[in-house]
Amino acid sequence: xxxxxxxxxxxxxxxxxxxxxxxxxxxxxxxxxxxxxxxxxxxxxxxxxxxxxxxxxxxxxxxxxxxxxxxxxxxxxxxxxxxxxxxxxxxxxxxxxxxxxxxxxxxxxxxxxx
Amino acid sequence: xxxxxxxxxxxxxxxxxxxxxxxxxxxxxxxxxxxxxxxxxxxxxxxxxxxxxxxxxxxxxxxxxxxxxxxxxxxxxxxxxxxxxxxxxxxxxxxxxxxxxxxxxxxxxxxxxxxxx
Numbered sequence: 001x002x003x004x005x006x007x008x009x010x011x012x013x014x015x016x017x018x019x020x021x022x023x024x025x026x027x028x029x030x031x032x033x034x035x036x037x038x039x040x041x042x043x044x045x046x047x048x049x050x051x052x053x054x055x056x057x058x059x060x061x062x063x064x065x066x067x068x069x070x071x072x073x074x075x076x077x078x079x080x081x082x083x084x085x086x087x088x089x090x091x092x093x094x095x096x097x098x099x100x101x102x103x104x105x106x107x108x109x110x111x112x113x114x
Numbered sequence: 115x116x117x118x119x120x121x122x123x124x125x126x127x128x129x130x131x132x133x134x135x136x137x138x139x140x141x142x143x144x145x146x147x148x149x150x151x152x153x154x155x156x157x158x159x160x161x162x163x164x165x166x167x168x169x170x171x172x173x174x175x176x177x178x179x180x181x182x183x184x185x186x187x188x189x190x191x192x193x194x195x196x197x198x199x200x201x202x203x204x205x206x207x208x209x210x211x212x213x214x215x216x217x218x219x220x221x222x223x224x225x226x227x228x229x230x231x
Contacts, residue, residue: 043203043221090157105157
């Protein structure tokens with residue numbers, strides 16, 4: 001496996017469900033990110049983890065709960081979501097947060113909240 | 115915070131023509147300006163970037179120009195091909211050594227480029 005892998009690729013959930021998105025990177029990077037991509041909007045940074053420590057929470061509602069057990073894995077736990085949370089959720093990694101450099105994105109998890 | 119405006123939102127060109135996408139930014143301390151390409155069903159991928167100590171950078175058919183005084187930067191694609199069809203995003207950020215408290219890349223809304231055969 002190479003690069004950044006996200007699972008599941010597609011997820012449909014009700015507003016009362018609890019689900020999780022998973023991201024795994026095989027690049028030896030130290031920083032991992034969650035972005036939200038909605039139609040006709042800029043990519044929105046949600047969370048940043050650097051060496052497993054959360055360094056950025058971009059005013060994200062508490063119904064989104066990130067977890068970073070190690071530098072290679074990142075989760076986004078979802079509970080009691082709203083229909084407006086339907087979007088493509090992108091995971092990315094980079095060598096180091098804070099140093100300008102390439103972000104490597106996964107292919108995203110398409111979330112639909114009914 | 116930083117604000118990045120990107121134009122146009124859609125661009126259609128004939129194969130072989132050039133395409134230009136323009137972005138403006140608001141934070142004069144921003145010093146890193148990447149461009150990402152997102153193909154259908156895939157995540158964005160970096161295609162070129164430029165730092166504030168450089169005015170222009172070229173990589174084969176792709177070039178980026180930066181005007182720090184005017185706070186705008188542009189992506190130029192020459193001799194476009196159908197495989198260039200995608201959504202292109204510009205972005206801007208400070209880095210830690212330019213006064214930023216953390217790495218925070220601000221993206222534009224994207225430009226859907228269609229190259230017609």
